[in-house]
Amino acid sequence: MTVLLLAGTGEARALSQRLTGRSVIASLAGVTRKPKPYGVPMRIGGFGGVEGLKSFLKDEGITAILDATHPYAAQMPQRAATIGAEYNLPYLRLLRPPWQPQPGDQWHDVDNLQAAAAQMPPHSTVFLATGGQSADHIAPLHAHTIWLRRVDDTGPAPWPKGGVLVGLPSDDPQVEAELLRAHDITHVIAKNSGGPMGYAKLEAARDLGLPVYLLARPSHPQAPTTTSLDTAESFVKAYAP
Ligand code: NAP
Numbered sequence: 001m002t003v004l005l006l007a008g009t010g011e012a013r014a015l016s017q018r019l020t021g022r023s024v025i026a027s028l029a030g031v032t033r034k035p036k037p038y039g040v041p042m043r044i045g046g047f048g049g050v051e052g053l054k055s056f057l058k059d060e061g062i063t064a065i066l067d068a069t070h071p072y073a074a075q076m077p078q079r080a081a082t083i084g085a086e087y088n089l090p091y092l093r094l095l096r097p098p099w100q101p102q103p104g105d106q107w108h109d110v111d112n113l114q115a116a117a118a119q120m121p122p123h124s125t126v127f128l129a130t131g132g133q134s135a136d137h138i139a140p141l142h143a144h145t146i147w148l149r150r151v152d153d154t155g156p157a158p159w160p161k162g163g164v165l166v167g168l169p170s171d172d173p174q175v176e177a178e179l180l181r182a183h184d185i186t187h188v189i190a191k192n193s194g195g196p197m198g199y200a201k202l203e204a205a206r207d208l209g210l211p212v213y214l215l216a217r218p219s220h221p222q223a224p225t226t227t228s229l230d231t232a233e234s235f236v237k238a239y240a241p
Pocket residue numbers: 005006007008009027028029030031045046047048049050052053068069070072073074075076077130131191
């Protein structure tokens with residue numbers, strides 16, 4: 001009995017630390033160059049689409065799937081839930097609830113970067129906190145100055161004004177506020193990822209009175225879901241005793 005832990009989030013890693021010694025394989029897409037260590041064996045890289053995932057499940061004798069991918073992972077949750085149902089494999093999604101606005105927040109929900117760009121005044125200076133993959137979809141924002149934060153250094157920014165800020169988010173709102181001030185940020189674009197990591201920038205934006213554009217989450221599969229790490233741990237332990 002082996003459980004597939006679809007990973008790539010802090011919760012997946014935290015969960016893996018509770019599962020050491022059990023028959024669990026953690027899977028990472030390979031987006032981050034130097035992923036932090038997990039408590040269970042890891043495999044890294046895409047499976048190769050639907051057929052690749054099906055082959056992996058068969059080859060490894062997977063008996064259940066715990067999906068702890070990111071709330072903005074658009075493909076994998078739907079795919080894993082569908083294949084899990086097809087193969088009669090128990091599936092559970094561990095999903096962070098979204099952040100809720102607090103007094104003083106100026107949040108605007110938008111579908112995508114294009115919609116955010118359309119709502120901002122000309123010559124805005126944008127802190128783009130939507131992850132390194134956004135670099136490929138940044139064209140609608142080219143009229144503005146863009147500071148994109150990403151984990152890996154992939155070289156200079158290919159857009160006309162602004163640049164790349166390499167690093168992880170701080171959990172200290174004052175550090176985040178200093179970053180926003182230092183770059184004269186007028187608008188923030190972010191994902192409503194939920195959880196503790198990444199929230200400090202929204203607190204900083206609130207303190208500085210900055211508007212924040214939050215990208216809509218992708219749709220989720222109609223499948224069992226929990227927000228509790230304990231429930232996810234019990235699920236895995238039931239199938240990987
Ligand atoms: P996605 O749209 O769901 O997946 C894109 C492709 O990446 C999939 O088709 C699959 O490739 C591969 N993949 C995704 N998750 C995988 C996993 N756990 N193990 C192996 N392959 C995986 O996801 P994404 O938004 O590109 O994110 C990729 C990974 O980064 C996810 O694991 C997610 O948890 C993590 N992440 C995403 C975000 C975000 O904002 N989107 C933020 C933080 C972390 P194949 O078709 O080749 O199998």
